[in-house]
Amino acid sequence: MNTNDLKIFEAVVESGSFTKAADIMFTVQSNVTARIKSLEEEFNAKLFSRTSRKVELTEEGKILMNYAKQIQHLVEEAKNEIISNETVNGHLTIGCMETTMTLKAPEILLAFGEKYPAVELEFKSDNRDSLISAVLNYKLDAAFVSGPLNISGLEKIKIKEEQLVILASSKEAGLNKLLAKEPMKSIVFDNGCIFRERLESWFSHKGIHNYKSIELNSIEGIINFVDAGLGISLLPEEVVSRYYQGRNICTYSLNKQLGTMTTLLVYRKGKAPSTALQSFIDMHIEDIA
Structure with a gap:
């Protein structure tokens, strides 16, 4: 063979x-x-x-x-x-959620590229379950996913905590009046998205069971639909404050359980990471130290 x-x-x-x-x-x-x-x-x-x-x-x-x-x-x-000798090189494929791709991928690419120019770094976005499966099946070297997570085949590093908020159009008369509409309309990513799961949990907490989901595949699309008053959504507060302050969007806070999301970096357990992957891991450990 x-x-x-x-x-x-x-x-x-x-x-x-x-x-x-x-x-x-x-x-x-x-x-x-x-x-x-x-x-x-x-x-x-x-x-x-x-x-x-x-x-x-x-x-x-x-x-x-x-x-x-x-x-x-x-x-x-x-x-x-063998090729690298004293130079860190190779290829890394890192998975992340759509919001991580928007908020963090550019600066990670820049910082890691400056420190390890011989490593080819590639990002792929997907939902949480698909990212975890891809890491376990050697399709990704590591991935940024939401916690909590307890899978025996994965190592994990806590990266940060993010605040999630409800998004609604500022053209509307307030969140309570929006919630009184039937059916309630939500603007969400596909099934498997952590933000969709949190929003649907919030609906359940509020006793809302009659709602219609409009599925989109980009943050920009979600923002545009919310801005137009076509429904409400849920995203990290940082997405709105950093990139969409000028839009007709109001944000509403959630309780700690639903409103706090922990981002983890996960990679396969059981063997030492490659030099390139260990360098990527170390860079994030240094950032949170």
Whole structure:
């Protein structure tokens, strides 16, 4: 077995097809079939169940996929460590929520880039559950997520606490009158968003069960819809105070339980981080010390 066999194996898993995997790996389908057969012989196990439409992992295949991700990740880390010598370099992919992307990603990129110019730093935004899954499955090196969090496979560092507020249009006659409208309209991100969860918990606390959610995929869109009076939302207070002070938006405080959000930096447990990731972690430990 060589690492390229595992790359071919992962390509089949990701694409669900031997033909598509061949295209991804710039080879022919017969080679993909041969390499998968070689892996099955080596592990003495059937890795895929094949139908006329697609291929799916067997239970043995799922086990190998988990280890394949770890092996590929370790090989890349080894390459970076050997090449770097005394210079910190490599590639880091960091996950974050949309608000972190807006508020913090630019300054993190600037500060880390100045200190470690040989490291390629990439940010990807998503909801909390997807970010956690991506870290555990080696698709992200680390991620900024909301706490509390207690997952055995992750290390965590507390970064900061943020204050969350209700957002409503200042054109409206006040929050209480807004709450009396039926159905109440909320402007939110997709399911899995911590801000949506907090807003829906607040609705429940207020005894509001008849509401309609308008889903958007950007902070700018949410702000525009709230400004226009199309509904209320919930975001970190810092988003409004730093970037949207001139808009027709009023903010309303929440109780401590719903209004305080702890941001954590999480990464995989069980092995020492790469030099690049450890440098990224250390930079944030220094900032909060």
